[in-house]
Amino acid sequence: MSNLWFLYLFFAALLIFIGLYCLLTMRNLIKLFIAVEVISKGVSLAIVATGAVKNNILLAQSLAITYIVVEVALVATALALIINIYKKNKSLDVRLLSKLKG
Amino acid sequence: MAIQIILLCGLVIFSALAILLKDLIKAALSLAVASLLLGIIFFRLAAPYAAVFEISVVAGLITVLFILTIALTKKGDEVTEARLVKLAFPVFLILFLVIDGLVMKSLLQKIPALPSGPEAGTFGEVLWKQRTFDLVAQVGVILAGVLAVLALFRKKEEDKDE
Incomplete structure (x- = not known):
């Protein structure tokens, strides 16, 4: 069972790494939120896999569902913000946001 | 498997x-x-x-x-991305794969996780009785998200009126 847990958490860490790499290096705002989504996939995989391995799948499922709801609210707000930024700057380049400095 | x-x-x-x-x-x-x-x-x-x-x-x-x-x-x-980003990605990925494989197994033995043991009841009982506060928080988060989206788009409409 420990090997199975290792396997799932290994891939969850990999997903979180891919998302963090994109967050740190990319400039397109939509790409950055795709990276946030990838990280959240890694986290929900870790939650559900740990619950399944530790025989706590019901609790893990309820936590995963809560997490998904929070994720949707985050993405909806963030994408609305991106559309507003695009209308203002006519670009999705994250470097242009430094112009917001007073 | x-x-x-x-x-x-x-x-x-x-x-x-x-x-x-x-x-x-x-x-x-x-x-x-x-x-x-x-x-x-x-x-x-x-x-x-x-x-x-x-x-x-x-x-x-x-x-x-x-x-x-x-x-x-x-x-x-x-939006132009830096050229090195895509070229360096496989290198960093392989590096992380090696570190992940070496470190994760020893980490798993040290990190305390959920207590092991069979659960009683159904999913509905766990969600509605044990995690009731989570559901209240979910309603709060959804409302906050809806209000945030409404606020973000309302501002633009006011700009148009002006």
């Missing part, structure tokens, strides 16, 4: 494609496929409710929101 590994590899490959593909529509669709694979993994882990939420909400709703945003920001593709 072999099917799980194939599904997990597919999940990582499509997630990597989602960040590496230049075309944003293709990237959003790759993300949807990754969500679909994650949903299948949840089903195989005996977590059908989480799987249904993952497939319907994340693979469905969030993909639609992404594609809508991409359609509304047509020039988004023109």
Whole structure:
């Protein structure tokens, strides 16, 4: 069972790494939120896999569902913000946001 | 076990494609496929409710929101990324794979996780009775999200009136 847990958490860490790499290096705002989504996939995989391995799948499922709801609210707000930024700057380049400095 | 590994590899490959593909529509669709694979993994882990939420909400709703945003920001593709980003990605990925493989097993023995033991009751009982506060928080988060979206778009309408 420990090997199975290792396997799932290994891939969850990999997903979180891919998302963090994109967050740190990319400039397109939509790409950055795709990276946030990838990280959240890694986290929900870790939650559900740990619950399944530790025989706590019901609790893990309820936590995963809560997490998904929070994720949707985050993405909806963030994408609305991106559309507003695009209308203002006519670009999705994250470097242009430094112009917001007073 | 072999099917799980194939599904997990597919999940990582499509997630990597989602960040590496230049075309944003293709990237959003790759993300949807990754969500679909994650949903299948949840089903195989005996977590059908989480799987249904993952497939319907994340693979469905969030993909639609992404594609809508991409359609509304047509020039988004023109953002130039640094050349080194895509070239350095495989190097960093392999480096992380090695570190992950070496460190994760010893970490798992040290990190305390949920107490092991069979659960009693059904999913509904756990969700509605044990995690009631989570549900209240979920309602709060959804309301905050709706109000935030309304506030963000209301401001633009006021600008137009002026």
